[in-house]
Amino acid sequence: MRQEIDNLFKDIDEIPLFYIESGSRLWGIASPDSDYDVRGFHLQSKKQYFDFKKHRDIIEVMDGDFDFVSYDIDKMFGLLLKSNPTVFEWIRANIIYFNELPDWTNFRQDVITNFDFKALFHHYISLAKGNINLMETGKKFTYKTAFYCIRGLLSADLATRQIIPELLIDDLFKQFDNDNDVLKIAKETLDRKKSQKEKEEVIESDKQKILNAIKEFTSQLAPKEPNSSNKRQKLESVLTDYSFNLKMKFYV
Incomplete structure (x- = not known):
């Protein structure tokens, strides 16, 4: 690469x-x-x-x-x-x-x-809702869509607790002490996604079960939105200093 x-x-x-x-x-x-x-x-x-x-x-x-x-x-x-x-x-x-x-x-x-954990929360919730819409309307109900939706919800849940979601899925799963319904479905759909092609549709008998669990979990997260971290000024200082030093290195 x-x-x-x-x-x-x-x-x-x-x-x-x-x-x-x-x-x-x-x-x-x-x-x-x-x-x-x-x-x-x-x-x-x-x-x-x-x-x-x-x-x-x-x-x-x-x-x-x-x-x-x-x-x-x-x-x-x-x-x-x-x-x-x-x-x-x-x-x-x-x-x-x-x-x-x-x-x-x-x-x-x-x-x-x-x-800012508030920004993380909104991103992952928005990602999940977009995929929920695809599944509800029947436009795309693949194992990939279901899994991406659940990954977003799990990440949003961690953001409400001021925890940075792990990127590797196995490590993300380990951030949860108990297997809730959504986490169980995530593990099941992950196995199917890994073994099938990207556009593999969820079998008809599982669609409603998956959709119900996802929507219920989403509704539970809504009231848990975290407060802003209020660290924007510090972050801006970090980015400004690094950008200045980097451009000095390459341009001067």
Whole structure:
């Protein structure tokens, strides 16, 4: 994968910084036909950075099972400042293909320490509700849809308790002391997802049981929304200092 990334940046001006595996492979739930979802961020070239014209802030490549998305560092840090849970997963990823960032471990820990659990909660609840709608309307009731929905609910539950959800699914399961109905279904659907193709439909006799358990769990979480951590100012300081030092390293 490192070679794929190196080849991609041979023909463009941007400077690659950090790339990881996202999605099902990162979570340990890949199906036999899962794509490689490579995500990360780059720095504009010195020429682009000092140009008066605005340059693109995202690079997207889809080539077979290679799905690549890269954000300009300013866009990436702007999302981190808003405690965007998607990019928060990226910086916590354990499958790292490319990392040219200085003092990464300390920076990563500073971001994690100052992240907002309220933002995490809303992201995962919203993710779950979107998948519930797909299942209720019959548009998509696959094992993948059901599992992604439940993973979101379990992560939201942990956010209500100010606990950062683990990315690897086996580790996420271990964060719960007892097997509730949703957790039991998660384990069952995970086994089916891993062994079947991505678009495998849930068998008809199980659909209502799964949907009822998911909706009940969602309703229980709604009143537990956590308060904001109020650490935005500290997080902004961390991101500002790191961005300044990084740009000094590459541009001066």
